[in-house]
Amino acid sequence: MARWRAYHTPATVSEALSLLHEHRDKARIIAGGTDLILDMEANQAAAPEALVDVTRITGIDRIAQEDDWIVLGAGITHTQIESSPLLRAHARCLTESCGVIGGPQVRNVATLGGNVAHALPAADGTIGLLALEAEVEVAAHSARGARHTWQPLLSIFAGPGRNRLAPDQMLHAFRFRPTQARAGNAFDRIMRPQGVALPVLGIAARVRLDAALRRVEDAVIAIGPAGPTPFRATSAEEALTSAKAFDAAAVEDAIAAAQAQASLRSSKYRASQAYRHEMIGVLLRRVLHTSVERARMNEAPAGPAGA
Numbered sequence: 184m185a186r187w188r189a190y191h192t193p194a195t196v197s198e199a200l201s202l203l204h205e206h207r208d209k210a211r212i213i214a215g216g217t218d219l220i221l222d223m224e225a226n227q228a229a230a231p232e233a234l235v236d237v238t239r240i241t242g243i244d245r246i247a248q249e250d251d252w253i254v255l256g257a258g259i260t261h262t263q264i265e266s267s268p269l270l271r272a273h274a275r276c277l278t279e280s281c282g283v284i285g286g287p288q289v290r291n292v293a294t295l296g297g298n299v300a301h302a303l304p305a306a307d308g309t310i311g312l313l314a315l316e317a318e319v320e321v322a323a324h325s326a327r328g329a330r331h332t333w334q335p336l337l338s339i340f341a342g343p344g345r346n347r348l349a350p351d352q353m354l355h356a357f358r359f360r361p362t363q364a365r366a367g368n369a370f371d372r373i374m375r376p377q378g379v380a381l382p383v384l385g386i387a388a389r390v391r392l393d394a395a396l397r398r399v400e401d402a403v404i405a406i407g408p409a410g411p412t413p414f415r416a417t418s419a420e421e422a423l424t425s426a427k428a429f430d431a432a433a434v435e436d437a438i439a440a441a442q443a444q445a446s447l448r449s450s451k452y453r454a455s456q457a458y459r460h461e462m463i464g465v466l467l468r469r470v471l472h473t474s475v476e477r478a479r480m481n482e483a484p485a486g487p488a489g490a
């Protein structure tokens with residue numbers, strides 16, 4: 184039995200949004216299909232009338248440096264992210280997080296837009312983007328064509344597996360600032376060796392050091408899963424930036440603050456709450472040291488690199 188009646192491949196955002204608008208809530212966007220097809224298998228009662236494939240839209244897989252932003256189309260695959268020199272220079276936490284998603288077959292088709300829109304708090308690409316303080320471009324149907332708005336990444340999450348997009352809206356792109364001088368970022372995760380598609384815990388961090396390369400002036404820490412939506416450990420960020428130096432005591436304070444603020448839970452197939460609590464210490468220690476090491480090696484801003 185067919186799982187859908189129509190499969191559309193629009194070439195523009197306006198065309199995609201018009202199709203979504205016409206079908207109301209009876210159509211679904213599909214990109215790589217690595218989450219959607221499994222969801223449809225699990226919930227056959229809610230089979231969509233039509234699928235709108237957004238991967239043929241012109242420019243949806245772009246990676247570009249535009250003015251003071253690095254811009255990524257929502258249809259970019261994890262393989263494209265992992266192999267981009269521009270992103271390796273400016274967004275190691277993203278190349279590292281997308282580079283461990285699934286296996287090569289999954290990464291060749293699965294997209295960053297799908298990873299974010301699926302709205303799981305532990306999604307690796309999402310955690311990498313969050314540490315970059317990324318913004319997301321939402322495209323909405325309107326009678327006069329597509330309406331585009333940039334908004335903070337966190338604003339689109341409603342809860343586990345639920346985003347705030349209307350049926351005739353889609354994610355079009357992401358953007359974040361290039362890495363500045365004395366700044367560095369990193370991602371690491373703990374994953375069960377087989378059987379599940381999400382990590383036990385993943386953490387991404389981004390820091391900027393002071394001119395003496397001793398103190399953390401600015402920090403962003405993203406942890407997943409540590410709540411119903413992707414989580415920013417603001418107390419840990421504050422602990423780091425208020426310390427007089429980046430040293431063992433500052434790191435331990437940041438870990439304690441992250442552990443106190445995170446809402447961890449036990450999950451049947453992945454890990455207990457107590458194990459995740461301990462792993463915040465292990466991963467945060469690692470990503471902070473790596474980020475600071477990279478910041479110290481990056482005294483001048485990362486230069487332009489090919490996409």
Ligand SMILES: Cc1cc2nc3c(=O)[nH]c(=O)nc-3n(C[C@H](O)[C@H](O)[C@H](O)COP(=O)(O)OP(=O)(O)OC[C@H]3O[C@@H](n4cnc5c(N)ncnc54)[C@H](O)[C@@H]3O)c2cc1C
Nearest residue numbers: 214215216217218219285294296297298300306307354380
């Ligand atoms: C074997 C396997 C291993 C995996 N391992 C990992 C892992 O280690 N880490 C991890 O984070 N994930 C993992 N995943 C999950 C999945 O591969 C990723 O979340 C992937 O990035 C989803 O992208 P996609 O393009 O396949 O999305 P799709 O399945 O096409 O779509 C997912 C959802 O997003 C919506 N959507 C897609 N694009 C857009 C858009 N532009 N605008 C609005 N809505 C959109 C769809 O309607 C759907 O609801 C794994 C999956 C599999 C099958």
